[in-house]
Amino acid sequence: MTQAQTFERFIFDRQYFLSLFEALTRRGYCVVGPTVCDGAIVYQELTSPDDLPIGWTDQQDGGTYRLKRRNDQALFGYVVGPHSWKKFLFPPRIRLFRARRTERGFNIVLNDVASPPAPDTPYSALNDPPSGISPSIPIHPTAPKFAFIGVRSCELHAIAIQDKVFLGGAYVDPTYKVRRENAFIVAVNCGQAGGTCFCASMNTGPKATVGFDLALTEILEPARHYFVVEVGTDRGAAVLQDIPHRPAHIEEVQLAEEIVARTARQMGRQLDTTDIKELLYRNYEHPRWDQVAARCLTCANCTMVCPTCFCSTVEDVTDLTGEHAERWRTWDSCFTMDFSYIHGGSVRASAKARYRQWMTHKLATWIDQFGTSGCVGCGRCITWCPVAIDITEEVRAIRASEPNHKEKTDGNT
Amino acid sequence: MMSDPMIPRQYRISRVRRETADTFTLELTPVQDEGTFSFAPGQFNMLYVFGVGEIPISISGDPANPRTVVHTTRVVGTVTRAMGTLKRGDVLGVRGPFGSHWPVEEAEGNDVVIVAGGIGLAPLRPALFYILSRREKYGRVVLLYGARTPEDILYRRELGRWRAQFDLDVYVTVDRATGGWRGNVGVVTTLIPRAPFDPLNTVAMVCGPEVMMRFTALELRKRGVGADNIFLSMERNMKCAVGFCGHCQFGPTFVCKDGPVFPYRRVKDLLAIWEL
Structure with missing residues (x-):
């Protein structure tokens, strides 16, 4: 992905959104994006712009998510839902390999496409690359090629964070690598912030600045509905060529900037990140962990909706004959007892230890591990927590108890 | 071409040795001749039993013998139980070697104290092989080993041989004496105060249950061994x-890649945090 050197903006009208779909489909992309499903805006395979959540918005707060009708026909007039793009790049459930018993051992066999998928296999896993063949087998040419439409700035940062986990170390996850390299990203700048949003605190939004092929700002005027487009890559520029467009006027660009600036002022939550790593390292034994644990159901919702949580487990299974075995990788959560089990018991037996692990990892140890925070301020963990535990509130409580605590406005300590 | 780190390679069991009532040693050789398996003392492999599961097991063989991969395992769960039923000729999946290693090179010129508790002797065995094969490069070499009972003592023959050597001090203790045991009784930390080494020029390598390692480190510190x-x-x-x-994850570290071998200084504070 080479960065196109352009500071220009372009305009295309709402009616040409279909051209974007067609340009992507023609290039062999499976277009995935937001759509309304079961009372929430989720990310799924889309067939046309009609599948987008036209005229819908979401209202979010701790433990609350409701869809509401807007009084316009906005395509991206919502914030973020329970899904994130990680389900396409890092599938929730994927077969790593299959093996067949032989007389004195076993053979690892190819992930052939003829075998029927498990009933609950998501689309994204159906086309899984045959990563499980043997070392040094090239990735299948038919590995999925996704175009993501409607990626928010916090989500671009989340993808960049998972890149560090799966691509940045001594080992590379081939499943993630091929999906990531194939993915075409159409970012959308946020026209409004949600009740649990705090990307402004985490420096991850609301404006998309890196990591996209195209970035759109949706503008709704009484008589006009159009998009201001920023080109991020050469392949983004190529796709734009297939959409009727013109250079933007300075007023249109300013309007788009104002929309994002207004969104930045609307954040429903705030998190003071000053010395946050040291703050949490100092407070492993803080009584607040007991208080939050008394509410935490250890349900793992926060880890499932989090766009950066990367933990997984593997299951080795056999059929009834014992002749065939498979290894599946599935998303896992540090909130389960099994997660830390070693012979003799779980290392983190208490809810306190598990909540502390999650939050301290997200905001502190992540920085030591990957050089970046593990939190992008999307607010999903707050919205989807059944008891409305709020990570920003937990940090605030610990910070406020520090002996020399000063409000952020007093300057850094 | 991209290799998938999650795909095991096949190794055939060339030898099974029962060590104690609940431990056994497997010697493995690659099914496809892939040349040699090289590892550093302290590293581990992921061992896969067909259809049952996969677990991390430290490598306990001689690093100078790259033809054979050796693992000593205690039966504690589903996979180790299944592994314990395998016979010569059966095939296991192997991924590895992974992780950090004992500072055997860095320890040259120093006394070396090896403190093992129970099955913890297995990951230290390659370090012993390594050091004994270059014995002249080290000062005093001391092995302090604690087992639950005399019947639980691992590598009994080897221990006897090492004990008979003049250039290696071996002290064994058991938590509970049985039969005709006339040796030390008590936890392994009790051996530290009178073990013959120069604390100021000593590298200590410790492996055993977490609580044993915590107290061993404290005892070594008390004798004056540096946290580094x-x-x-x-x-x-x-x-x-x-x-x-x-x-x-263990605080900010990943035991698989930052460990399993850590300098005490790096984990000292983490070890003190309950349920980390």
Whole structure:
């Protein structure tokens, strides 16, 4: 992905959104994006712009998510839902390999496409690359090629964070690598912030600045509905060529900037990140962990909706004959007892230890591990927590108890 | 071409040795001749029993013998139980070697104290082989080993042989004496105060249950061994061994890639945090 050197903006009208779909489909992309499903805006395979959540918005707060009708026909007039793009790049459930018993051992066999998928296999896993063949087998040419439409700035940062986990170390996850390299990203700048949003605190939004092929700002005027487009890559520029467009006027660009600036002022939550790593390292034994644990159901919702949580487990299974075995990788959560089990018991037996692990990892140890925070301020963990535990509130409580605590406005300590 | 770190290679069991009532040693050779298996003392492999599961097991063979991969395992769960039923000629899946290693090179010129508790002797055995094969490069070499009972003593024949050597001091203790045991009784930390080594020029390598390592490190510190010269081997749940699965996190570290062998200074404060 080479960065196109352009500071220009372009305009295309709402009616040409279909051209974007067609340009992507023609290039062999499976277009995935937001759509309304079961009372929430989720990310799924889309067939046309009609599948987008036209005229819908979401209202979010701790433990609350409701869809509401807007009084316009906005395509991206919502914030973020329970899904994130990680389900396409890092599938929730994927077969790593299959093996067949032989007389004195076993053979690892190819992930052939003829075998029927498990009933609950998501689309994204159906086309899984045959990563499980043997070392040094090239990735299948038919590995999925996704175009993501409607990626928010916090989500671009989340993808960049998972890149560090799966691509940045001594080992590379081939499943993630091929999906990531194939993915075409159409970012959308946020026209409004949600009740649990705090990307402004985490420096991850609301404006998309890196990591996209195209970035759109949706503008709704009484008589006009159009998009201001920023080109991020050469392949983004190529796709734009297939959409009727013109250079933007300075007023249109300013309007788009104002929309994002207004969104930045609307954040429903705030998190003071000053010395946050040291703050949490100092407070492993803080009584607040007991208080939050008394509410935490250890349900793992926060880890499932989090766009950066990367933990997984593997299951080795056999059929009834014992002749065939498979290894599946599935998303896992540090909130389960099994997660830390070693012979003799779980290392983190208490809810306190598990909540502390999650939050301290997200905001502190992540920085030591990957050089970046593990939190992008999307607010999903707050919205989807059944008891409305709020990570920003937990940090605030610990910070406020520090002996020399000063409000952020007093300057850094 | 991209290799998938989650795909095991096949190794055939060339020898099975029962060590104690609940431990056994497997010697493995590659099914496809892939040349040699080289590892550093202290590293581990992920061992896969067909259809049952995969677990991290430290390598306990001689690093100078690259033709054979040796693992000593205690039966504690589903996979180790299944592994214990395998016979010569059966095939296991192997991924590895992974992780950090004992500072055997860095320890040259120093006394070396090896402190093992129970099955913790297995990951230290390659370090002993390594050091004994270059014996002249080290000062005094001391092995302090604690087992639950005399029947639980691992590598009994080897211990006897090492004990008979003039250039290696071996002290064994048991938690509970049985039969005709006339040796030391008590936890392994009780051997530290009178073990013959120069604390100021000593590298200590410690492996055993976490609580044993914690107290061993404190006892070594009390004798004057520096926190930078004490090394521990940590154990955590592991599913991938390559830093993807998140299970082995221990504070900011990943035991699979930052460990399993850590300098005591790096984990001292973490060890003090309950349920970390």
